Amino acid sequence: MPKPLKSKRFIYLAWLALLLLSYSLYTLFWWQNQHILHTQKHNQIAQQIAQLQAQADTVLESFAAFQSRLTLTQDKTIRPFAELLLKRNPHIYCLQTVQRVTHSEVAGLERTMRAAGYRGFQVHDFDYDKTRKSLPLKVSAVHFPIVFMAPLPREAEQVLGLDVNAVHFLSPQLQNSGQQVKGWSTGPFRLIEGDIAYGLTIPVYQLGGQNPDSSWPLYAGLVIKAKDIIAKLQDFPPGWQVRMEYIGVANAAQVELFNVRAAGSLAWLDRLLPQIEIASPIASDSQPFKLYTQQQLRWQSWLGMVPLMMAAFLLLVLLLALRWQYSERLRRITVQRHKNQLHRWATQDRLTRCANRQNFDQRMSIASQSETPFTLVYLDLDYFKPINDQYGHLAGDAVLLEVAQRLRRTVRSQDLVARWGGDEFAILVLGLSDQERCAALRQALLDALAPPFIWQAQTLTLSASIGIASYPAEAQSVSELLQLADQRMYRHKVATRNREVEI
Numbered sequence: 001m002p003k004p005l006k007s008k009r010f011i012y013l014a015w016l017a018l019l020l021l022s023y024s025l026y027t028l029f030w031w032q033n034q035h036i037l038h039t040q041k042h043n044q045i046a047q048q049i050a051q052l053q054a055q056a057d058t059v060l061e062s063f064a065a066f067q068s069r070l071t072l073t074q075d076k077t078i079r080p081f082a083e084l085l086l087k088r089n090p091h092i093y094c095l096q097t098v099q100r101v102t103h104s105e106v107a108g109l110e111r112t113m114r115a116a117g118y119r120g121f122q123v124h125d126f127d128y129d130k131t132r133k134s135l136p137l138k139v140s141a142v143h144f145p146i147v148f149m150a151p152l153p154r155e156a157e158q159v160l161g162l163d164v165n166a167v168h169f170l171s172p173q174l175q176n177s178g179q180q181v182k183g184w185s186t187g188p189f190r191l192i193e194g195d196i197a198y199g200l201t202i203p204v205y206q207l208g209g210q211n212p213d214s215s216w217p218l219y220a221g222l223v224i225k226a227k228d229i230i231a232k233l234q235d236f237p238p239g240w241q242v243r244m245e246y247i248g249v250a251n252a253a254q255v256e257l258f259n260v261r262a263a264g265s266l267a268w269l270d271r272l273l274p275q276i277e278i279a280s281p282i283a284s285d286s287q288p289f290k291l292y293t294q295q296q297l298r299w300q301s302w303l304g305m306v307p308l309m310m311a312a313f314l315l316l317v318l319l320l321a322l323r324w325q326y327s328e329r330l331r332r333i334t335v336q337r338h339k340n341q342l343h344r345w346a347t348q349d350r351l352t353r354c355a356n357r358q359n360f361d362q363r364m365s366i367a368s369q370s371e372t373p374f375t376l377v378y379l380d381l382d383y384f385k386p387i388n389d390q391y392g393h394l395a396g397d398a399v400l401l402e403v404a405q406r407l408r409r410t411v412r413s414q415d416l417v418a419r420w421g422g423d424e425f426a427i428l429v430l431g432l433s434d435q436e437r438c439a440a441l442r443q444a445l446l447d448a449l450a451p452p453f454i455w456q457a458q459t460l461t462l463s464a465s466i467g468i469a470s471y472p473a474e475a476q477s478v479s480e481l482l483q484l485a486d487q488r489m490y491r492h493k494v495a496t497r498n499r500e501v502e503i
């Protein structure tokens with residue numbers, strides 16, 4: 001049959017569509033979830049870096065405050081303090097002081113430092129030659145020698161007094177530092193040993209010190225290696241890439257501080273999935289950096305929740321199947337109830353719930369065809385019309401219902417009581433044919449109707465005329481039987497009337 005096949009195909013398609021929809025929703029939910037998780041992790045990293053920056057600022061400020069009470073030649077006092085600070089903040093690579101001197105003052109500074117105990121003190125250029133030896137000092141108006149405070153480099157004699165004048169990342173700020181009162185960060189630069197680092201510098205307000213040319217003569221500085229920042233960050237899950245860029249000056253020579261990928265390889269299938277990318281500035285006045293995080297999404301995380309999803313889907317299917325089965329059962333029950341009702345309406349009288357005339361006719365023909373002897377009792381209520389007229393139709397209905405119940409109570413369960421129409425009833429009594437028993441039945445019926453019926457505090461008297469005829473003893477056919485019973489009932493009615501008239 002083409003119809004069920006079509007609807008079956010529709011059901012399969014509907015399920016497929018539902019499955020696809022569920023997986024699409026699941027993927028959307030997963031994407032959202034991954035985005036939230038990524039944002040949380042990104043913020044966590046940004047917060048960790050901001051904390052390191054705040055620590056670096058504090059260290060530098062305390063170092064500068066300490067230095068403000070001392071001169072550079074008193075570095076024997078400064079150095080232990082600087083070492084202590086570094087011990088407590090291992091992510092800081094080194095602490096240093098930077099002095100601003102004019103070209104003519106360089107020789108004087110070298111003399112003072114040598115006299116203070118640094119016999120090899122000499123101001124060099126910042127750059128090294130191929131053998132890693134410092135280059136001689138270039139001639140320029142102002143120099144910025146660096147004195148390393150902690151840790152003390154191995155070749156201290158050689159390193160002490162390096163000049164940062166030529167250093168692209170520091171020089172411009174130092175030159176203009178007359179206006180600077182706050183600390184500032186350098187862009188990223190490569191240390192001599194190859195690591196990427198960045199520096200922080202802050203003017204030292206020397207108490208009672210000289211300030212000959214309105215520029216700050218002394219600065220405190222520190223250096224942080226990028227890899228020390230990375231070491232402080234938590235491990236990144238596979239598929240992650242974290243990058244930090246300097247955003248302080250637009251034309252900085254090097255902007256990237258670090259760019260790390262998480263360990264662990266990705267499956268080639270993962271590359272089919274999209275990536276999540278977030279960028280945010282790191283909140284710090286002196287250290288303008290921007291953090292970028294990128295994550296290659298992985299099938300592994302997508303599959304992670306699939307069993308749960310499958311379970312939810314199967315549960316849904318199960319619930320729908322149960323619901324369908326339940327509604328199918330409900331539908332069948334409703335159809336059956338409907339059929340029963342239709343059957344009742346076809347065979348029963350609506351008011352009295354007795355059999356109706358068609359049903360009664362059918363039962364009589366069945367009995368006559370199977371040659372079962374039976375008796376027909378035909379009963380017509382007396383003076384029913386006046387009840388209707390006097391008390392109304394509702395009273396008449398109540399009387400008809402009461403009569404039907406009394407008749408049913410009087411006969412056996414296998415006998416059939418029917419409402420013939422109006423105020424007429426018929427009873428089919430199977431197997432009854434002898435005269436005496438018929439007379440007894442008539443009397444029983446009259447007795448059943450005899451008690452008065454109380455309707456809304458009104459006492460109503462019930463009586464009926466009864467005609468009885470037996471098949472096949474007294475009639476050859478059903479119609480003959482009906483006629484005979486009717487005649488006898490009528491005769492009974494007339495006789496009753498005459499008696500009443502006589503009385």
Ligand SMILES: Nc1nc2c(ncn2[C@@H]2O[C@H](COP(=O)(O)OP(=O)(O)OP(=O)(O)O)[C@@H](O)[C@H]2O)c(=O)[nH]1
Nearest residue numbers: 380381382383384385386388393394396397422423
């Ligand atoms: N309340 C009610 N009245 C009905 C119903 N069907 C028929 N009747 C009424 O029953 C009455 C029957 O008429 P009759 O048989 O002449 O009334 P009756 O007073 O019993 O007359 P007799 O048989 O000569 O005693 C009519 O007035 C009909 O309107 C019904 O379903 N409900």
